[in-house]
Amino acid sequence: MHLFENYRCLPVRFIRGEGVYLYDDKGKRYLDFLAGIAVNTLGYADPDLTEAICLQAKRLIHVSNLFENPWQEEVAKELLEEFWTKGRVFFCNSGAEANEAAIKLVRKYWRDRGEDRYRIVVFKNGFHGRTYGSLSATAQPKFHEGFQPMLEGFDWADLNDIASVEKAVNDKTGAIMLEVIQGEGGVNECTEEFLKELQDICDRKNLLLVIDEVQTGMGRTGRFFAHQHYKLNPDIVTLAKGLGGGLPIGAVIAREEVALSMGPGSHGSTFGGNPLVCEVSKVVIRKVKRLLPHVEEVGSYFKEKLQALKAGKVKGRGLMLGLDIGRDCSEVVKKSLERGLVINCTAGSVLRFLPPLIVEKKHVDEAIVVLEEVLSL
Ligand SMILES: Cc1ncc(COP(=O)(O)O)c(C=O)c1O
The missing domain is CATH 3.90.1150.10 (Aspartate Aminotransferase, domain 1)
Incomplete structure (x- = not known):
């Protein structure tokens, strides 16, 4: 073995x-x-996906993010067509990486504004990945077992219980992060009423709303993003899984003002959004939109x-x-x-x-x- x-x-x-x-x-x-x-x-x-792989493999598989990458631009454009406002996209390789970047982005956004709002409210039975940031955001003790201490700064609330959210928010809270349908946690849906109130809290308290669409995105629920079923205006959306149709790619979409907090040198990925995965992802996105x-x-x-x-x-x-x-x-x-x-x-x-x-x-x-x-x- x-x-x-x-x-x-x-x-x-x-x-x-x-x-x-x-x-x-x-x-x-x-x-x-x-x-x-x-x-x-x-x-x-x-056939379209396999043809895209073969053609792009013959042309160019990888180029460093030290150089311009028009394939990323094309995929970003396709994704932003589905985003509610002007945004920007960062590419990585998985769901955990996308959430890791989102968590870093929340902290950076508030630090840039001179505020110590590093805490994020997350939900019990949520799942955001296995790296330290995304694991710490995963409010399920069984996944933390043996790996403590977790990253500091996550406050747990109960899904569909707005009072528990109000209680978890404090003057250090910078964001609320959730899946609108918890996947690994047991296919638990947020109610429409709860999401309405959540958006309202974010608006009132000036909190960033981070939606993890790693499992629910890419047309899985009948809309391109699951949050489009509701009246939500997320500041950050994370995506992976279905985005590459089988090739590894993750993405963070953020409202432009938020995205610009990740200035040159602040974050990166060697493989993230290479020409091969992006060429394939473009095909997948276009076909999913039609489906x-x-x-x-x-x-x-x-x-x-x-x-x-x-x-x-x-x-x-x-x-x-x-x-x-x-x-x-x-x-x-x-x-x-x-x-x-x-x-x-x-x-x-x-x-x-x-x-x-x-x-x-x-x-x-x-x-x-x-x-x-x-x-x-
Ligand atoms: C909602 C959600 N976020 C993040 C992840 C982690 O994604 P990955 O396994 O690509 O790191 C998953 C994986 O199941 C997920 O369902």
Whole structure:
């Protein structure tokens, strides 16, 4: 054995994928309702994506961020078309890195204004990554176990409880950071009312609003960003996972005034936004924008079918859905896998479904047949 044992791997070796299907080394076919945890937005072997990889690989894979990068400009332009106001973009390689940069940006923004407002309100059961900043922002003790001390400056509040937010905010608070649907925490949705009040607190107390769209973004919920379902004006949005359709890329989008706090030399990444990932990301973004009505339609269909199973509480939006079965769901995941359906269990009892955005109603029907059987065992 040559690897760290940090991953609890299921005993399957996928060697190929096509559309919404994966194939293992024995030739068995699996319907993929996980998409590499919300990464393979366009499914597998998308012809436009693979062509972009091949063409760009022949032209130029990497160039240092010491030089101009027109590929980053193009992707940034596409992302900013979906941002509510004038903004700027920084590219990195993952969700944790994007959140790390966002946390640094909050501190820098306030320091530049001579204010000691370094604290950030975050939410219990949130998940923002595994690096020290993003891990410290993750208000779940189980992820901190053994790694303390955490980075100072995070105050925990309860999701959908505005009084707990009011209580957590103090004169050192610079920002509120959240996922509008908590992914790893169990597909927990913020209510519309709560988000309205949250925006109101940010406006009243002059706090930056940071929305982590690492899992919910890139069309996952039927809008390009999940926060677009609500009346929110975030100062900072983080993105990764689906952004590269399988290649590693993360991004921080910030309101221009905020973004400009990261002046020359303040932050950086060697690989962040290299020509290869950006060329591919441009293709993914354009295709995802066209898929949004499809995601809403198939997502609603899937949600209804899950509700009809009457196997627990159905949660989520678009193609980010969860089914809380009220008991440990890891066995259900294993049994589904044996029957050729890839799903995931999060927060102990929540079956999580994150299929590629190209999934069709017939695939939903196929998944439901397996779930019905497995849940009745
Ligand atoms: C909401 C959210 N933020 C951040 C992350 C961390 O992303 P990465 O694993 O790319 O560092 C995740 C990963 O699951 C996530 O779901």
